[in-house]
Amino acid sequence: MARCMKTANCVAILTLGQMIVVFIFIGVRWQTADHVSFCDLSNRIIQDPDVIEKCYKLLQNKYFTPNMASDSTRILSTSTNKLHDEKWKSMRQRIDFALEKCSNSSDVKDITDRIQGIAWTSSSGNLAYCVTPKVGCTYWKRVFRFIYRDFNGTPKSPVDIPRMYTHYGPLKNIKLFQLSEPAARTKMAYMKAFMFTRNPYTRLWSAYIDKYFLPDFWRTDAKNVVLSVRENATSYSKRCANDVTFEEFLTYVVRMSGSRMNEHYVPVHRLCSPCHMKFDYIGKQESFSADASFILDDLGLGYLNTSLADHVTEELKTLITYNFKLKTHLLSGCFHELDVARRLWLAFQINGYIPSEVNFPKAEIMKVRHLNETEAVFAKLVLNQYTSSKKSSTEWKEQRKRYFVSAYQNVPLSLLEDVRDVFQLDFDIFNYESEPEELFYRPASDN
Ligand SMILES: *[C@@H]1O[C@H](CO)[C@@H](O)[C@H](O)[C@H]1NC(C)=O
Ligand SMILES: *[C@@H]1O[C@H](CO)[C@@H](O)[C@H](O)[C@H]1NC(C)=O
Ligand SMILES: *[C@@H]1O[C@H](CO)[C@@H](O)[C@H](O)[C@H]1NC(C)=O
Ligand SMILES: *[C@@H]1O[C@H](CO)[C@@H](O)[C@H](O)[C@H]1NC(C)=O
Numbered sequence: 001m002a003r004c005m006k007t008a009n010c011v012a013i014l015t016l017g018q019m020i021v022v023f024i025f026i027g028v029r030w031q032t033a034d035h036v037s038f039c040d041l042s043n044r045i046i047q048d049p050d051v052i053e054k055c056y057k058l059l060q061n062k063y064f065t066p067n068m069a070s071d072s073t074r075i076l077s078t079s080t081n082k083l084h085d086e087k088w089k090s091m092r093q094r095i096d097f098a099l100e101k102c103s104n105s106s107d108v109k110d111i112t113d114r115i116q117g118i119a120w121t122s123s124s125g126n127l128a129y130c131v132t133p134k135v136g137c138t139y140w141k142r143v144f145r146f147i148y149r150d151f152n153g154t155p156k157s158p159v160d161i162p163r164m165y166t167h168y169g170p171l172k173n174i175k176l177f178q179l180s181e182p183a184a185r186t187k188m189a190y191m192k193a194f195m196f197t198r199n200p201y202t203r204l205w206s207a208y209i210d211k212y213f214l215p216d217f218w219r220t221d222a223k224n225v226v227l228s229v230r231e232n233a234t235s236y237s238k239r240c241a242n243d244v245t246f247e248e249f250l251t252y253v254v255r256m257s258g259s260r261m262n263e264h265y266v267p268v269h270r271l272c273s274p275c276h277m278k279f280d281y282i283g284k285q286e287s288f289s290a291d292a293s294f295i296l297d298d299l300g301l302g303y304l305n306t307s308l309a310d311h312v313t314e315e316l317k318t319l320i321t322y323n324f325k326l327k328t329h330l331l332s333g334c335f336h337e338l339d340v341a342r343r344l345w346l347a348f349q350i351n352g353y354i355p356s357e358v359n360f361p362k363a364e365i366m367k368v369r370h371l372n373e374t375e376a377v378f379a380k381l382v383l384n385q386y387t388s389s390k391k392s393s394t395e396w397k398e399q400r401k402r403y404f405v406s407a408y409q410n411v412p413l414s415l416l417e418d419v420r421d422v423f424q425l426d427f428d429i430f431n432y433e434s435e436p437e438e439l440f441y442r443p444a445s446d447n
Contacts, residue, residue: 087294094282095274098429102275105425116260117179117271120144121191127299128188130179130195130272133264134203134210135285139292140196141166143304148173158304159311163318179272188277194295195272197430198285200423201439204253205246205404207264209347212244215326215340221262225252240334247411250419257422267426274429284430312353316382320344324375337374341365345382350403352396354385408439416440 120141121128129144131137142158145151150173151161177184211217212225222241226233229248237243253265263271274282281298283291296304323344327335342362348354361381368377391399408416420427420434427434 084294084297087290088298091281091291091294094284094431095279097431098274098282101429102273105275105428114270115180115273115276116263116266117273118176119179119184119188119193119272121175121177122148123173123175125175125187126191128191128193130193130277130279131263132196132198132268132271134207135196135198135268136288136292137196138163138166139288143296143301144174145169146304147301150174159314163322179277185277188279192299193277193279194281194283195268195274195279196283196285196288196291197268197426199432200267200419200426201408201436202285202404203268204250204265204419205407208246208249209350211264212249214323214343214347215242215330215335216323218242218326218334219330225249228252228255239331242334246407247415250411250415254415254418254422267423269425269429282430312386313383316348316353316386317379319347320375320379320382337371338362338365341374341378344378348382348386350400352400353389354382355389355391356399356402358385358389405438409442413440413442 117130117132119128119130122144129140131141139158142161145161145166146155146158150169150171152165152169155161177187179185179188212222218241222244223238225244225248226237226241229251230237253261256262261267261270269275272279281291281295283295293302296302323340324337327337327340342360345354345360349356349358364381365374365378368374416439424434426432
């Protein structure tokens with residue numbers, strides 16, 4: 001029988017019952033193949049809700065667990081909550097806008113092969129978050145770790161999961177998948193999927209401050225910047241890479257744009273392209289807490305919302321500890337306590353936690369008897385300053401903006417135009433201004 005199956009004319013010697021089995025088998029095979037190609041969204045832009053709906057119904061058993069299945073049809077259902085409906089409508093508009101821009105853009109085809117993002121999903125595979133560093137990914141990784149119980153100890157809320165563990169701790173229940181896998185695109189279409197995006201200019205500025213101005217990347221990517229961009233770099237700079245300027249960083253980003261880029265500054269559309277993947281929610285850094293609370297609420301995770309409110313104090317402490325700990329990873333002579341404290345102080349001013357008019361408390365830090373006490377003394381000074389500062393959120397926002405604008409004003413216009421071009425699709429798809437006047441208008445350099 002097994003040998004016989006290999007040749008077509010053997011069918012003649014099969015019994016009727018066996019033939020039916022064979023035909024059913026062939027039929028199922030054919031149908032499955034047909035539906036898979038019908039539902040294989042990897043090579044086209046997903047726009048047609050009917051296609052999504054049909055494929056979803058067809059394959060839901062494959063990717064959904066029953067309790068989440070009804071969720072995907074929520075788009076068609078009528079919610080009783082009016083405010084929620086409003087938010088849902090504006091989220092829908094944001095996604096539709098992105099899809100329309102995708103279908104209008106001639107560049108979209110080119111990026112298909114350059115998607116390099118990673119999504120976190122549960123083992124049951126019904127919820128997916130495309131990770132975008134510099135856009136609140138710590139927050140979402142904590143939420144995933146919390147709801148899928150991928151943590152150590154007994155955290156009472158997501159923020160109780162330490163930052164380092166959040167990023168580097170082992171994953172047991174959470175699964176990762178590369179969005180570049182062909183199967184990923186189909187899989188994503190049958191899950192609740194979300195991503196966050198951010199204005200490329202603020203994302204680049206934030207990446208520079210957190211990773212290149214502060215020590216995080218001194219032993220890794222900052223070295224590449226010095227070697228690739230700086231002419232006649234001193235041997236000290238080549239060794240320590242602790243003096244990369246914002247202009248050098250941007251030059252490097254532009255230079256790298258044709259190849260694989262670090263995930264902290266690669267354009268968001270190359271991490272998690274809504275042109276090729278179905279997303280149920282696209283959140284924005286600029287409206288992070290409103291978008292996050294809407295998404296949590298819509299996913300039935302609203303109970304997590306309150307526990308994620310204000311945790312600046314804990315963030316400041318974590319950042320200080322993290323950056324001081326890097327000393328042990330850096331080459332000797334590259335890390336000086338006083339210098340790193342000074343950089344952190346400025347970074348906190350740039351991020352709007354410490355008033356710009358308060359000078360770095362150098363004298364008080366110099367009083368320590370042993371270098372190893374610098375961190376504790378410094379942390380105390382920062383926290384005291386943060387808790388005693390009475391600026392309004394508008395004032396903090398203005399302070400952040402002053403640093404941001406001034407950093408870009410010091411970058412040559414031609415470089416800024418190159419940066420704009422590299423991120424053009426991000427500006428288009430996610431509806432950001434590509435040439436904001438405050439960055440592009442140069443009153444002084446008029447000639
Ligand atoms: C897409 O292109 C069409 C035709 O050129 C245009 O009318 C429409 O406004 C464009 N959509 C977006 C979102 O830019
Ligand atoms: C680098 O060194 C070369 C040779 O000494 C010199 O001609 C060039 O001007 C230097 N470049 C910069 C940017 O200092
Ligand atoms: C989540 O918390 C924020 C701030 O506490 C609040 O403004 C918002 O209404 C909450 N959202 C939901 C869905 O409960
Ligand atoms: C700092 O170093 C000194 C001398 O090496 C040591 O006596 C002290 O216990 C250390 N303090 C801390 C907080 O590690």
